[in-house]
Amino acid sequence: MKRIVLSGCNGKMGRMIASCVKGRDDCTVVAGIDVSGEVLDAFPVFTSPAGCQVEADVIIDFSHPSALAPLLDYAAATRTPAVIATTGLSSDQVALIRETSARVPLFFTANMSLGVNLLVELAKKAAAVLGGQFDIEIIEKHHNQKIDAPSGTALMLADAISGVLPEEPQYVYDRHAVRRKRGKNEIGLHAVRGGTIVGEHEVIFAGRDEVLTLSHSAMSKEVFATGSINAALFLCGKENGLYSMGDLV
Template structure:
């Protein structure tokens, strides 16, 4: 049984992860970290990660970027693998993650959905083939409580497209003014409203034809399932930086 320390356990995703873990016999949430306590929790919750004394096999983070330093310090001192599912990291934080991975096993993904990661893998294979004759646009939609825009997933997909194309391309975030679209642009558009769990659409628009790849998350459970799969995978990994491609063997 793999024991998990869940950071952000009292949030919506934290509760969904716990609910999903209850259906499995290979993994359990043994302790949690959150600024908000949950009186009905079935595991101990600490407000600070350094207060946690419960032995665990993996740290799973679904909180905010400002928790990163404390997580990495704790994980390094205890030699515990880390699964990062938080988005909105700064460039300096990304460098810290890479540095941590040189001596410790760590997983980072902008989206834990199996479907999104399959689409991302498809983009690696088709983007360079389509770029010459098609304009590329990305549209992402999320609930009105999401704080980062564009979403980490939109950037994940966009970066995959950019890395697959030999020519220089640049992001354009929304459009206004009076000027034509440049072919080298990759449009990224963020929509926020209501309780949208998550939608991502990649549009390849050519002369007389359009190719669309779209993923819609109908429930947060899709992210929970992916996160728990990542925890099982990371519990036995050597130092290095891993992502969902490794978990799904894509």
């Protein structure tokens, strides 16, 4: 039975993870970290990582970018592996994750869904075959409470596609501000925010007289919760380093 510390335990994803863990017999949440300090479940809740004195096998972080640095310090100091599932991180914060992974095992990916990570691989394959001949556009849709845009998953898709193209493309985020025809070496990224959309990502390869579309739709947050739990169990016992969904699957 693996013991989990859940960072961001009182947020929407934290509540979903806690609920999913209750239905499993291979892990349990032994403590939570949340700025509110409110206890909503059977485990104690601490307002900061430094205040958490409960021993655990792994941390799952679904909180806020501002909470990342102290959580990484805590993980390294206690030598507790951590799954970083918080989105909207800056490039400096991603660099900090990479740096800290030299001292403690860390799992980091822009999206915890197995299906999304398969979409990434399919998009790379399509880009390798069609790159240079087809225009590439990425559309992502999320609920009206999501702050960052484009989503980390959309950027993950764009970066993965860029890695297999013969020439590094330019990312274009706002076409109405650019009064010119579409350049050949571009990837367009478009964000939609509305209602309670959990998460939809679509990659369009538009060629002459034909269009190929790859897409993924998440029907509930449970797919991300399950992915983060599986990542946490995978990370237990691993050597120091940075791991991703590619290592898990």
